Amino acid sequence: MRFAKVRRGANDVGVVRVDDQNRAFALDLASRAGVGSLADLLASPDPAALAIELTAPGTPAEALDTLALLPPVDRQEIWAAGVTYKRSKVAREEESVGAAQFYDKVYSAARPELFMKATPERTTGPGGPIRVRRDSKWSVPEPELTLVVSPDLRIVGYTVGNDVSSRDIEGENPLYLPQAKIYHGSCAVGPVVTLASAMPPLADVTIRLVIRRGGKVGFEGETSVSSLNRTVESLVEWLGRENHFPTGVLLMTGTGIVPPDEFTLSSGDVVDITISGIGTLSNPVA
Structure with a gap:
C-alpha cells in the first residue's frame, strides 16, 4: 500500500491511499480521533x-496522475546520510583532495x-522546482532511497529523495x-510513501536518475540499493542516538x-528519479 498527500484547494490538503493500479482513494482523517x-x-x-478503516464505503477511485501531489511530509525533519556508497566516497575524495x-x-x-x-x-514535492545556489558553479542532484521513520524509530515506509x-x-x-x-530548494521528496511491507526486498531495489536538458537526455545512471555500505536499520539506530523525533523523521x-x-545542473533541466517499488519523482530546475 502507498500513501500520498494531495491538494484539492487553497486550504484543502488531504491524504489518499494508492493501490497497485495507481488508483487513489481519499481517507477520511476526521473520522478517527488523533489522526489528522x-x-x-x-x-x-x-x-x-487504519487506512482501510478511514476509507468511507463507496469512496470513488481517482487516477493518481490527475491529483496535485504534495511532498509526503508534515512536521517531520528531513535528515540525510553521506558516503554510504563507494561511488559517492570516490566522488567526494576527488572534489576535496585535502579532505x-x-x-x-x-x-x-x-x-x-x-x-x-x-x-x-x-x-519540494512532485513537479515542484528545485534550485542550485547562485554562488555555486558545480551542482548535482543526488537520488536517494529515503526512509520514513515513526516517532518510535520504526521504518514504516520509503519514498524518493533528491539531496541537491x-x-x-x-x-x-x-x-x-x-x-x-x-x-x-535543495530538497525534494515524493511522490508517494510505500509501506515497508509493500516494498520489494531492498537488495532488489534499483535507483535510476535521468536528467533532461532541452528535451534530450543530458545524463542518466542507475545503481542498486544492494551497493549500500550500511544497513538502513543501522542508519536509523545512529540517527536515534541522543535524538528525539516526536512526529517522526525522514532519512x-x-x-x-x-x-x-x-x-552541473542548469536552469530548465528536468530531474527524474525512479526507485522500484515507489515511483518517479520529477522536478524542474528553477
Whole structure:
C-alpha cells in the first residue's frame, strides 16, 4: 500500500491511499480521533489497516496522475546520510583532495555521516522546482532511497529523495557542508510513501536518475540499493542516538549515482528519479 498527500484547494490538503493500479482513494482523517495527518497515520501501529478503516464505503477511485501531489511530509525533519556508497566516497575524495582521508575514514567507520537536510517548509514535492545556489558553479542532484521513520524509530515506509548539492562549495572546505547541502530548494521528496511491507526486498531495489536538458537526455545512471555500505536499520539506530523525533523523521540514505565532473545542473533541466517499488519523482530546475 502507498500513501500520498494531495491538494484539492487553497486550504484543502488531504491524504489518499494508492493501490497497485495507481488508483487513489481519499481517507477520511476526521473520522478517527488523533489522526489528522499523514504523519499521524504512519505513526500508527498498523497504517495499512487504519487506512482501510478511514476509507468511507463507496469512496470513488481517482487516477493518481490527475491529483496535485504534495511532498509526503508534515512536521517531520528531513535528515540525510553521506558516503554510504563507494561511488559517492570516490566522488567526494576527488572534489576535496585535502579532505579525502576523512571521506575514506567515514566510509568504513562504525559511525555514519548524518546531517539535517531540510524542514518541511524547505521541501519540494512532485513537479515542484528545485534550485542550485547562485554562488555555486558545480551542482548535482543526488537520488536517494529515503526512509520514513515513526516517532518510535520504526521504518514504516520509503519514498524518493533528491539531496541537491553544491559540490564545489563542499569541495572547497568540508566545513562548508551545511551551505552546500541546506538551502532553499535543495530538497525534494515524493511522490508517494510505500509501506515497508509493500516494498520489494531492498537488495532488489534499483535507483535510476535521468536528467533532461532541452528535451534530450543530458545524463542518466542507475545503481542498486544492494551497493549500500550500511544497513538502513543501522542508519536509523545512529540517527536515534541522543535524538528525539516526536512526529517522526525522514532519512535519505546516500547516493550511488554521481554525474561526471564536467556536468552541473542548469536552469530548465528536468530531474527524474525512479526507485522500484515507489515511483518517479520529477522536478524542474528553477
